[in-house]
Amino acid sequence: MGINIFWYKENKKKLDKSASNLTELNNDVQLCKKCALSSSRTNTVFGTGDNNAEIMIIGEAPGKDEDLKGEPFVGRAGKLLNEFLDSINLYRDNIFITNTVKCRPPENRNPETQEIKACAHYLDMQIKIINPKVIILLGKIAANRMLNEDKSIADLRGKKFFLQNHSIPVIVFYHPAYILRSPLQKYQVWQDLKFLKEILSSYVN
Ligand code: SF4
Numbered sequence: 001m002g003i004n005i006f007w008y009k010e011n012k013k014k015l016d017k018s019a020s021n022l023t024e025l026n027n028d029v030q031l032c033k034k035c036a037l038s039s040s041r042t043n044t045v046f047g048t049g050d051n052n053a054e055i056m057i058i059g060e061a062p063g064k065d066e067d068l069k070g071e072p073f074v075g076r077a078g079k080l081l082n083e084f085l086d087s088i089n090l091y092r093d094n095i096f097i098t099n100t101v102k103c104r105p106p107e108n109r110n111p112e113t114q115e116i117k118a119c120a121h122y123l124d125m126q127i128k129i130i131n132p133k134v135i136i137l138l139g140k141i142a143a144n145r146m147l148n149e150d151k152s153i154a155d156l157r158g159k160k161f162f163l164q165n166h167s168i169p170v171i172v173f174y175h176p177a178y179i180l181r182s183p184l185q186k187y188q189v190w191q192d193l194k195f196l197k198e199i200l201s202s203y204v205n
Pocket residue numbers: 029032033034035036037038044101102103115118119
């Protein structure tokens with residue numbers, strides 16, 4: 001019983017610390033004007049989920065629904081992502097989801113390299129504070145920009161990468177928005193999920 005109380009006190013300190021660090025970081029993001037995306041946003045979209053998640057998902061940029069709500073992946077693509085996660089008993093509340101930039105690019109254009117660079121500090125800090133066991137990059141654009149590559153999605157999926165300054169394995173999934181447009185590719189997501197499970201199980205063995 002004494003050991004359990006000690007464990008709880010020690011871990012509660014860590015949990016409280018990561019929660020307060022993320023809250024402070026979110027406050028900075030809400031005030032941020034480091035790039036031009038600040039002038040057209042309705043809300044910043046910091047990210048949501050478990051502050052101590054084992055899995056962190058990084059998409060490209062907030063869209064219209066996300067900008068209005070201030071939350072990532074709340075539109076149709078977000079619902080499909082939830083379905084994929086549910087199918088292997090992973091729940092969104094246990095995962096941390098964010099994007100490479102925290103403000104919506106106008107007309108949903110791709111974020112520009114200098115915008116991703118301007119926002120990189122926030123993402124870097126999120127990864128450091130959350131310290132997940134695996135990072136999933138959604139889609140070719142986010143993956144190539146984050147990994148500094150120029151590869152097809154076929155060359156990126158099913159492999160383990162590492163981000164500069166981090167030793168956390170990074171894997172690439174099809175973006176759910178692509179699957180909405182190309183539903184026949186849905187079966188490929190099972191391969192992505194299977195690969196994720198393999199990586200997670202390697203921590204148990
Ligand atoms: S996208 Fe990032 S760097 Fe640009 S204004 Fe928003 S929070 Fe700041």
